Amino acid sequence: MDVIEAIKTRRSVRRFTGDPIPDDVMTDILEAVQWAPSWANTQCWEVIVVKDQALRDRIAEEIMKGNPASKGVAACPAVLVMLAIEGQAGFYKGEAISDKGDWYMYDIGVAMQNVTLAAWRHGLGTVHVGAMDAPGLEKILEIPEGRRVVSLTPLGYPEKVGPAPPRKEISEFVFTDTYGKK
Amino acid sequence: MDVIEAIKTRRSVRRFTGDPIPDDVMTDILEAVQWAPSWANTQCWEVIVVKDQALRDRIAEEIMKGNPASKGVAACPAVLVMLAIEGQAGFYKGEAISDKGDWYMYDIGVAMQNVTLAAWRHGLGTVHVGAMDAPGLEKILEIPEGRRVVSLTPLGYPEKVGPAPPRKEISEFVFTDTYGKK
Numbered sequence: 001m002d003v004i005e006a007i008k009t010r011r012s013v014r015r016f017t018g019d020p021i022p023d024d025v026m027t028d029i030l031e032a033v034q035w036a037p038s039w040a041n042t043q044c045w046e047v048i049v050v051k052d053q054a055l056r057d058r059i060a061e062e063i064m065k066g067n068p069a070s071k072g073v074a075a076c077p078a079v080l081v082m083l084a085i086e087g088q089a090g091f092y093k094g095e096a097i098s099d100k101g102d103w104y105m106y107d108i109g110v111a112m113q114n115v116t117l118a119a120w121r122h123g124l125g126t127v128h129v130g131a132m133d134a135p136g137l138e139k140i141l142e143i144p145e146g147r148r149v150v151s152l153t154p155l156g157y158p159e160k161v162g163p164a165p166p167r168k169e170i171s172e173f174v175f176t177d178t179y180g181k182k
Numbered sequence: 183m184d185v186i187e188a189i190k191t192r193r194s195v196r197r198f199t200g201d202p203i204p205d206d207v208m209t210d211i212l213e214a215v216q217w218a219p220s221w222a223n224t225q226c227w228e229v230i231v232v233k234d235q236a237l238r239d240r241i242a243e244e245i246m247k248g249n250p251a252s253k254g255v256a257a258c259p260a261v262l263v264m265l266a267i268e269g270q271a272g273f274y275k276g277e278a279i280s281d282k283g284d285w286y287m288y289d290i291g292v293a294m295q296n297v298t299l300a301a302w303r304h305g306l307g308t309v310h311v312g313a314m315d316a317p318g319l320e321k322i323l324e325i326p327e328g329r330r331v332v333s334l335t336p337l338g339y340p341e342k343v344g345p346a347p348p349r350k351e352i353s354e355f356v357f358t359d360t361y362g363k364k
Contacts (some may be wrong), residue, residue: 003303004210006185006215007296020211030356034349035190037310041347046355057358064279083361090312091275097246099316105282106312106333109291114189116219117299122183128219130272130288134281142360151288165223168218173228174212177237178324179265 001121010116011164013125014068016076016156025122026078029155032118036111039089039103044112046083048141058140059152064131069154072127076156079128080115081137082108083147108150115153126160183303192298193346195307196250198338207304208260211337214300218293221271221285227293228265230323240322241334246313251336254309258338260299262308263319264290265329290332297335307340328340 026049033045050056056073059081063070073079089098090103100106109128116126134149143149175181208231213225217290232238238255241263245252255261272285282288291310298308316331325331357363 001185003183003185003188003299004214007214007300010217012219012221027352030352032186032189033355034352035192035346036295037192037194039310039312042358043350043355046357046361048357048361051361052359064274073244076261092246092313098312098314100287100312100332103287103312105285105287106291106310109288110295110310113218113292113295117185118189128221128288128292130221130280130282131274132280132283142362144361147361164217168225170209170212172217175213175228175229175230177232179228179230179232179326180324180330 006117006120010120011161012127013158013161014127015159016072016125016154017159018075018077019125019157020077021155022113028122029115029118033111036114038107038110042088044085044088044104044107045087046147047106048081048083050079050081050162051077055140059137062133062136063129067129067131069127069129072154076154078155079152080155081141081152082112082150083143084108084150086146086148104148112151112153119155123157124155125161126153126155128153188299188302192302193343195340195343196254196309197341198254198307198336199341200257200259201339202259202336203306204231210304211297211300213298215293217329218296220289220292224270226267226270226286227265228329230265232261232263233259237322241319242316244315245311249313251309254336258336260337261334263323263334264294264332265325266290266332268328270332274317286330287332294333294335301337303322305339306337307343308335308337310335311360
């Protein structure tokens with residue numbers, strides 16, 4: 001699947017069959033994390049692949065009420081939980097060197113987008129989930145100090161793929177040379 | 183180009199020819215932003231396409247000293263500056279609802295990764311740049327209140343593509359079910 005096609009046809013998926021994911025497909029998806037670019041190649045990511053049903057049920061409970069991804073987490077064969085190692089992205093010689101502090105949110109966003117595209121290529125659905133009790137998940141998943149749960153996605157074969165939500169027009173968000181100039 | 187190939191062969195590029203970018207290619211790259219997923223479809227991104235040489239020279243001066251992307255910004259035909267609208271990603275009914283506050287760093291990372299992959303598909307190089315004086319850039323680019331410069335990339339045809347920096351092994355950053363479990 002061409003990368004442009006993947007970018008444009010990818011949809012966020014929240015309803016899944018329980019069909020298992022072949023090992024070689026899972027490897028391809030984890031390699032999409034491995035090959036993501038990162039701040040000074042610090043690779044501040046870690047991934048927990050949660051297959052255990054009881055754990056997935058507990059994760060589902062930590063997602064914001066009413067978010068349909070919650071049912072997807074319980075129903076899908078595997079959840080990928082993206083962790084960040086604090087104090088690496090955005091730092092130089094131990095000091096945060098930009099006005100943004102720690103850049104782990106950015107780098108995990110980058111890596112997770114690689115996951116969504118690689119998964120879509122293999123017919124698998126994903127959805128970036130951030131509306132959850134991350135500290136609660138850190139307890140459930142036994143995350144040590146210095147690591148943060150950032151986002152997660154259910155991963156599985158779609159039971160249903162919805163329509164694309166409407167997008168802003170290019171002309172609404174693109175400017176030339178300075179802000180507001182067309 | 184298959185999406186998996188794009189993910190695995192993409193390299194960060196810091197040296198560019200000055201060859202111009204065809205309009206249809208630029209459109210494809212901007213559509214890669216348009217089709218990125220975002221927090222509750224808030225699409226908090228804006229993009230400034232900086233072609234003006236004098237402006238690119240000034241942007242280059244705001245990048246951290248010694249970063250080779252600085253020369254790329256001056257030499258390439260166009261720089262894409264990614265802005266975030268504050269107070270949208272991570273919010274529900276006007277309130278930040280996670281322990282991470284504003285999620286714009288995450289969503290801009292997602293969108294910029296789409297840019298790097300779409301560009302690579304067209305033979306164009308990019309590099310995520312965050313080590314810079316973003317408030318200085320906000321003045322140069324006349325960014326209004328409520329918008330933040332997050333990252334930028336030079337965009338152009340590579341003069342040189344370097345080797346891939348080494349990556350962690352999958353086994354170093356992937357766990358099963360709970361932290362540290364293989």
